Amino acid sequence: MIKRWKADAMDIRVLRYFIAAVEAGSISGACSRVHVTQPTLSRQFMDLEEELGHKLFERSNRRLLLTPKGKLFYERALLITALFDRTKAEMKAEEELAGEIRIAAGETPCLRPLARAIARLREEAPLVSVVIVSGHEEIVRSELHSGVTDFGVFIGDVDLSQYGRISLKERNRWGLLTRRDGELAGKTSVHPEDLLRGPLVASLQASQNNELLSWLGKHAQEIRVAAHFNLLYNAYLLAEAGVGNVLALEGIINPEPKSNLVWLPLEPELSAGVSVAWVKDHVMTPAAERLLALLREEDAA
Template sequence: MDIRVLRYFLAVTREESISGAAESLHMTQPTLSRQLMDLEEEIGKKLLIRGNRRITLTEEGMLLRKRATEILDLVDKTEAELMAPDEAVGGDIYIGGGETDAMRLIARIATDLQKSCPQIRYHLFSGNADDVAERLDKGLLDFGILIEPADMKKYDYIRLPATDTWGLLMPKDCPLASHSVIRPEDLWELPIIASNQTMVSNEFSGWLGKDFEKLNIVATYNLVYNAALMAEEGLGYVLTLDKLVNTSESSNLCFRPLAPKMEVHLDIVWKKYQLFSGAAERFLRTVQETFSSFSG
């Protein structure tokens, strides 16, 4: 499977037409059509449904689009690392993380390192622990910021000197907003918007004293911004970490912590036996110098 042809395939999925993709690739339409037919023949599966107005994807085509994007991201990342100049520390660093105020710690390191290594560029990916771990495992990220609990068997890590606090995000005019804290029994009958992170439910089951799945979960989220909009419109109450959503006087939302308090630690992680670029190696060394004394 030719990398060049994968780029052609992604161009067609982006433009939704052979002619549009051919124009963007500066090649003739018959040549592009032939390349795509050869790709389908090589794979032995139909990838494209050629309609009158636009091209759509078969199930196999959708899978190839996802994998091709990951493959080409990794190819581009590798090329950038290999072509980085030897005389100066520069290149690309790929960091993924969930929504957490602790990302400020990483931002401070990046800012300080930028002063001595201005040729380093940072690429940020936002997602929950499952999303970040998947991209780490595929080599698409150098580092991840994971919120505990997380499966750490495949990673080396340093614990960050920060904790996040779980609580409930809700409109300021709802009855629970008058409470200073939220207790387990307060949640049992509420419509809940919950994180879909795999390992979170076990932690909450212990705090609740009952199976987390028995709550009235009306929606799940992986990033909290859209969940906050749902809460603001009255769909439910968001179980989330503090400091991720604006709850200032200008906001219609407020945050109330859980009681007993439920705090989580955060780790910066990387794959065991990872071979780093010069830029990523320099970044890791700075992280270790800054945070190793706090590691658990």
């Protein structure tokens, strides 16, 4: 007897249906988004659960709730569809400079050469678009490893042996955002022992930065950390409110003259280098290759 062929339940189309159902909160809500009838969607989700061997939804009258396996599958579905869309766009863009370049980056003014390179690329190739995801080192590494990001920007002395990279010439000074009327009022620079005079607000990456820990020396274990942050503007607001002094690179946020905050450099001076990295042996798109070439030119200028 010839067995009837059955399409794989986990194809790109069904993954998009699944994502739509999760975002809409119901199968009926997904129907209007993907223009498929409710019985058809319900049947395809049942086939998907059968193929995976796990329930993905807890079904109720009001809302679809994801099971733990469903949450994991949703994350993977987002990644798979993003990679598929990216690959399809890259295939179409082989004959010309077009498509999307994705960059995961820590916050630093040292990215001006990259910004200028992007501007030049856009002049040459208006069909190229750029997506920049801001985040600390762990986020940047995760973006690179996932395969959805072309370049990662790393700040400070980090292990990049598994990547190709360009180390930019410019460096960033570390300093402290502190209240003008606070514990460090009247000072023009900050020494390691000064950080003991009030609570600290530090980025997740700075808390593990070997260069900073070495600069702090014997005081490293005595620091009181009031809060951690990912993006600096939120920490800026904490400093304004008096939660603590913020360890920050120079030039990311410049306090306004009327602000009650001031940025003070660390003394002895401590600066951080910046590297633009990519996965070794990864086949770059023509647009990404051109951006890399322009970045080398801008950094050498």
